[in-house]
Amino acid sequence: MEFQSPRHSARRTVKNSSKLKSEYPHSLQLYSVPPNETIGLQELEDWAVERLKVLRAIERVNLSKNARFSDDWKNALKNDLQKQNLNSWYQLSSSIKDEKMDELICKTRQKDHVSHFLLRLAYCRTEESRRWFISQETDLFRFRFSMENSEDIRVFMKENKMNFQPIPEEEKKKILTKLIHAMPFNANKIDMVEYYKVPFTEALDLVRHRKVYLQAGYAYVPNEELVSIITAMFRSHLSLAMALTMRSLPELEDDHRIRRLLNDFDKRYTGQDFNALQNKSSGAAITPEMLDGLSKQSYPLCMRHLHETLRSTHHLKHGGRIQYGLFIKGIGLSLEHSLKFWREEFSKNMDIDKFEKQYAYTIRHNYGKEGKRVNYSPHSCIKIINASVGPGENHGCPFKHFDAAVLRQKMATNRVPQPAIQEIVDLVTRHHYQIACQRYFEATHNTELDSGIQHPNQYFIESQKILNGEAKEKPKGAHKVQTIRATLPAKVEKPDTTDENDEILREGKDNHFLIFRLHGNHRTNTRFQHMIGVTIMYT
Numbered sequence: 001m002e003f004q005s006p007r008h009s010a011r012r013t014v015k016n017s018s019k020l021k022s023e024y025p026h027s028l029q030l031y032s033v034p035p036n037e038t039i040g041l042q043e044l045e046d047w048a049v050e051r052l053k054v055l056r057a058i059e060r061v062n063l064s065k066n067a068r069f070s071d072d073w074k075n076a077l078k079n080d081l082q083k084q085n086l087n088s089w090y091q092l093s094s095s096i097k098d099e100k101m102d103e104l105i106c107k108t109r110q111k112d113h114v115s116h117f118l119l120r121l122a123y124c125r126t127e128e129s130r131r132w133f134i135s136q137e138t139d140l141f142r143f144r145f146s147m148e149n150s151e152d153i154r155v156f157m158k159e160n161k162m163n164f165q166p167i168p169e170e171e172k173k174k175i176l177t178k179l180i181h182a183m184p185f186n187a188n189k190i191d192m193v194e195y196y197k198v199p200f201t202e203a204l205d206l207v208r209h210r211k212v213y214l215q216a217g218y219a220y221v222p223n224e225e226l227v228s229i230i231t232a233m234f235r236s237h238l239s240l241a242m243a244l245t246m247r248s249l250p251e252l253e254d255d256h257r258i259r260r261l262l263n264d265f266d267k268r269y270t271g272q273d274f275n276a277l278q279n280k281s282s283g284a285a286i287t288p289e290m291l292d293g294l295s296k297q298s299y300p301l302c303m304r305h306l307h308e309t310l311r312s313t314h315h316l317k318h319g320g321r322i323q324y325g326l327f328i329k330g331i332g333l334s335l336e337h338s339l340k341f342w343r344e345e346f347s348k349n350m351d352i353d354k355f356e357k358q359y360a361y362t363i364r365h366n367y368g369k370e371g372k373r374v375n376y377s378p379h380s381c382i383k384i385i386n387a388s389v390g391p392g393e394n395h396g397c398p399f400k401h402f403d404a405a406v407l408r409q410k411m412a413t414n415r416v417p418q419p420a421i422q423e424i425v426d427l428v429t430r431h432h433y434q435i436a437c438q439r440y441f442e443a444t445h446n447t448e449l450d451s452g453i454q455h456p457n458q459y460f461i462e463s464q465k466i467l468n469g470e471a472k473e474k475p476k477g478a479h480k481v482q483t484i485r486a487t488l489p490a491k492v493e494k495p496d497t498t499d500e501n502d503e504i505l506r507e508g509k510d511n512h513f514l515i516f517r518l519h520g521n522h523r524t525n526t527r528f529q530h531m532i533g534v535t536i537m538y539t
């Protein structure tokens with residue numbers, strides 16, 4: 001691959017569509033041969049960022065409740081990609097026979113090829129990032145594979161020298177009962193199923209799950225299970241390639257342009273820029289007096305922790321001031337209001353002169369009024385999660401940087417229901433910090449959030465949309481509304497609940513029954529359960 005700076009990009013080689021078509025005949029690629037073409041640096045970076053967005057979308061969907069590769073999973077992934085205007089990344093299928101789409105498809109296949117190799121360079125450095133990349137790439141491959149028809153799969157296998165041949169009809173008839181026994185198909189369907197005879201060592205996953213018939217060292221694999229074998233080959237091919245890429249990295253990094261491009265690429269934020277001085281979600285200007293209320297309603301845990309620490313200690317160290325200062329700027333606090341807010345708080349511990357000399361500069365700097373005069377953007381989750389946090393510092397992401405016991409206590413104080421706390425802590429143990437934050441949002445807003453959390457300011461906007469009634473609330477477990485009857489104890493008072501949807505109604509002349517309408521808020525349910533001593537069933 002050769003790289004050109006943007007000013008040379010006008011001269012770059014643009015391949016015509018017929019050349020691209022012959023080079024990329026298929027939507028599926030094993031990425032065996034690196035690209036050998038001249039590409040503008042800017043274009044290269046754009047393609048790599050697009051691929052990164054696709055892989056992150058896969059990660060998000062994998063952490064949803066949909067079973068992997070189920071129809072719901074595929075639809076969720078398509079929706080996510082559509083929202084980001086990335087549908088071309090899955091509309092590559094060879095089965096799309098549309099002349100107009102042809103050029104776009106071939107161009108995207110080229111983009112797919114080139115960006116894969118660039119991300120290999122970015123993700124080969126550590127064991128953890130290699131594992132992440134291989135996992136998302138394998139899922140992307142399998143997702144695309146599932147969209148191909150059997151003819152295209154045959155062509156793909158032939159091109160990649162995967163010599164799996166379907167067994168002849170006579171051989172199939174001879175062992176038909178055994179094949180059906182190994183994996184039952186209905187009698188009408190079995191005629192349409194093609195079986196491939198594969199050395200059993202290449203189908204270990206299917207053997208492990210007892211999904212294939214074995215005979216004389218061969219596994220008889222139905223065509224719809226072939227994906228499992230081909231995906232395993234893709235994965236092992238990619239693992240090997242990543243190890244080789246890592247070895248050649250020092251040589252490649254001699255080029256300062258590629259070094260600059262790859263530096264921290266895996267930590268790059270790929271979402272919306274929240275460098276706004278206007279709170280677009282409500283259209284109203286934010287003032288310092290509003291921050292206490294907003295911090296309780298709409299701040300993510302990282303910012304709420306910083307706000308509360310600032311209020312209680314009247315001080316934040318440098319990392320906290322930058323992280324929180326940029327966040328409040330992003331939600332719409334003006335420079336004047338920001339100075340007033342910090343000054344009032346800090347002056348409880350120091351005189352105003354000291355504040356003006358030592359701290360006001362950083363605040364004006366955040367707003368691009370000092371130093372290089374850059375209008376800095378609020379930090380994204382990835383940046384905050386990857387920050388190093390020393391003793392006595394309060395910035396960072398609580399899901400990453402808090403001790404589990406402290407995190408539990410913090411969430412309990414913020415009235416997160418116990419089952420949700422447990423789920424969040426489990427996610428944190430598996431290092432899924434942003435998903436944990438999403439569950440926290442869902443638990444504190446009693447709603448489901450499809451978009452995931454990528455940025456503290458996005459969290460804030462989503463929360464405000466719900467509180468202002470601009471987003472449709474999707475109650476968690478919307479189908480959990482249930483009527484329950486129970487014998488009324490001598491005296492029952494309405495429990496102290498913050499959820500307006502919870503109701504206690506009396507029914508019958510003697511007040512002998514209660515009807516509870518529940519909205520899936522486990523904490524509230526538990527409290528009701530405790531009060532009246534009945535078992536409440538969740539649907």
Ligand code: SF4
Pocket residue numbers: 300301302303380381384385396397398399433434437453454455456459
């Ligand atoms: S995941 Fe992001 S928004 Fe949530 S607490 Fe961590 S840094 Fe803040």
